[in-house]
Amino acid sequence: MVTFKGEKIPVCYASCSVGHDGSKHTLPKKLAAIAGAGFEAIELSMPDILAYGKEISNDGSEPDPKDYARLQSVGKEIRQLCEQHKLKILILQPFANFEGWPKDSDERKDAFERAKGWMSIMEAVGTDMLQVGSSDAEGISSDFDQLAADLAELADILAEKGFKIAYENWCWATHAPSWRDVWEIVQKADRPNLGLCLDTFQSAGGEWASPVTKSGLVEDTQEKEIDRRWKESCELLSRTIPPEKIFFLQISDAYKMDPPLEDKPDESGLRPRGQWSHDYRPIPYDGGYLPVEDFTKAVLQTGFRGWLSLEVFDGKGPEKYGDDMAPFLGKGFESLQTLLQTVERDQ
Numbered sequence: 529m530v531t532f533k534g535e536k537i538p539v540c541y542a543s544c545s546v547g548h549d550g551s552k553h554t555l556p557k558k559l560a561a562i563a564g565a566g567f568e569a570i571e572l573s574m575p576d577i578l579a580y581g582k583e584i585s586n587d588g589s590e591p592d593p594k595d596y597a598r599l600q601s602v603g604k605e606i607r608q609l610c611e612q613h614k615l616k617i618l619i620l621q622p623f624a625n626f627e628g629w630p631k632d633s634d635e636r637k638d639a640f641e642r643a644k645g646w647m648s649i650m651e652a653v654g655t656d657m658l659q660v661g662s663s664d665a666e667g668i669s670s671d672f673d674q675l676a677a678d679l680a681e682l683a684d685i686l687a688e689k690g691f692k693i694a695y696e697n698w699c700w701a702t703h704a705p706s707w708r709d710v711w712e713i714v715q716k717a718d719r720p721n722l723g724l725c726l727d728t729f730q731s732a733g734g735e736w737a738s739p740v741t742k743s744g745l746v747e748d749t750q751e752k753e754i755d756r757r758w759k760e761s762c763e764l765l766s767r768t769i770p771p772e773k774i775f776f777l778q779i780s781d782a783y784k785m786d787p788p789l790e791d792k793p794d795e796s797g798l799r800p801r802g803q804w805s806h807d808y809r810p811i812p813y814d815g816g817y818l819p820v821e822d823f824t825k826a827v828l829q830t831g832f833r834g835w836l837s838l839e840v841f842d843g844k845g846p847e848k849y850g851d852d853m854a855p856f857l858g859k860g861f862e863s864l865q866t867l868l869q870t871v872e873r874d875q
Contacts (some may be wrong), residue, residue, distance in 0.1 A: 529568065530836070530861075532868040533829065539566070539620045539864055540776070540837035541857070544573030552851055555580040555606065558615050565857035569616035571837055572653060596645040600786055603652030610653075618835060619649050619694060619725075621659035628668030628703070630768040635667075636678075643682055650691060657775065658686065659694045659725055662671055662704035662713075664802065666712055670703045677717035683719035688800040694775040696725035699734030700801035707731050708761075724769065726827055727839070729776040729809055732818040737782060739804035744784040744817060758819065762826035771831035778839045779824065779864065780809040781816025792838065807843035811856075812863045815844070824869045836864055 529536040542563045543555065555576050562570060570843045574593065581602040582590040610617055623646055629636035646658060660679070669675065683693055697710040704710055707726060714722055733739075738756040739748045745754050782804060789800045798806075810816045838860050842848075849856040 530865045530868055532833070533872055535833055537833055537868070538568050538594070538835050539861065540569040540616075540835050541565075541567045541860070542571040542573065542621075542839035543576045544571075544777070554583060555855060556609055558853065559615060561853040561857050563613035563615050564854060565861045567615070567838075567857070568617040569835065569837075569863065569867070570610065570754060571619050571621050571839065572606065572617050572655065572662040572705060573621055575658040577606065577649070579670055580606060589690060594642070596648050596774065599645075599649050600652040603649045606838055607653045613705055617653050617655040618837065619657040619659050620646060620653065620655055620659075623660045624659055625663045625668075626682065627663055627675045628665070628670075629678075630667075630669070635665075639678075640682070640685075643749065647686065647689060647691065651669060656691050657694055658691060659696060661696050661698045662701035662710055664698060664799065665700050666702065668702055671706075672709075672713050672716060672762075675704065676800065678711045679713065679722060680717040680719050683717065683722040685723050687719070688857045692721035692723065692775065693723035694723060696727060696778075697730050698802070698805075699730045700799040700805070703740075705734050705764060711773075714773065723773045725776055725778060726765075726823075727780075728812075728818065728820045728823045728837075729778070729782055729805065730757070731761075731823050732820065733782050733801060733804065737784075737818055738801075739782075739785040739789045739808070740800050741788055744788075758822065762822050765823075766826040766829035769830055771833070772833045774827060774830065775836065776835040776837055777824070777827050778837045779812060779820065779867065780838065780840050781812045781814070781820055782817050783808045783810060783844075784817045809839070809841045809844070810844070811838070811840050811860045812857065812867055814842075814863070815847075816822055821867065821874070823869055824867055825874065828871060828875075829867075838864060 552596045578590050695710050699705045741748050812820050
């Protein structure tokens with residue numbers, strides 16, 4: 529745990545964001561390093577489940593992402609590993625491109641089938657929370673009432689198992705890239721087991737910063753105006769969202785892109801902010817430039833004292849830290865305490 533104003537706050541690490549070389553950074557090694565650094569829980573990712581499934585398979589094959597019976601079996605093995613290291617599995621993630629599909633479409637049917645499959649994995653690994661990212665798919669509705677209705681329907685299905693949804697704004701999403709957007713949708717859905725995953729990168733990287741401009745800001749001019757709007761957004765969040773509707777807070781920073789990324793999707797169709805998210809997110813105080821402290825302060829001012837989760841995707845990590853995960857994770861844990869100490873001094 530870390531502390532803020534004398535209160536203990538639990539800390540988590542996103543398993544998928546430790547190490548890029550799966551042959552060296554296997555899940556058992558990741559879990560040992562995460563626990564050794566002082567983290568109390570992990571966000572379990574589907575990529576790590578698939579990789580571990582391949583590692584323990586008899587024929588070296590990776591599981592089909594929709595072979596839920598096999599994935600449940602792998603999940604039970606992961607649960608035992610986590611128990612050995614006294615690590616809680618906080619959440620299963622990232623569940624993507626769920627909401628907004630046309631009624632009776634194949635895509636909508638697939639989204640609900642995937643959700644039920646993921647629920648079976650949640651049961652196997654022993655977690656009660658599913659992270660849903662705001663969809664970046666083309667062809668989905670822009671009507672927040674429909675997006676909310678889809679999430680409400682999913683929340684009702686999960687409620688039958690005592691499960692909940694943490695809905696996160698992805699800053700490259702098609703229609704809901706900001707915290708205001710996902711909060712509006714959550715309010716419209718109005719389900720007790722539907723809340724928010726807030727994220728320093730997703731909000732600061734969407735409202736304040738950009739990977740496609742020379743300045744690294746959302747615009748190449750009017751820096752004072754950008755700062756003013758950002759501060760207003762943080763202040764609004766601090767007095768708008770009830771703390772009980774924030775299910776957890778993810779923390780990471782971002783590198784300023786030099787040269788900037790091209791302002792267009794890559795070959796896979798991923799938008800620039802999505803590309804930025806996947807490989808250019810360091811530990812806070814380790815080379816990034818986002819106003820991480822502003823957003824963290826705003827969330828804590830709501831009264832939130834729940835889980836902090838460090839989610840770092842740093843393509844420069846191997847050259848900075850080598851293959852040993854321990855120094856990287858140790859620095860990550862220390863960065864959370866430094867962040868809270870800095871925010872506490874500023875309040």
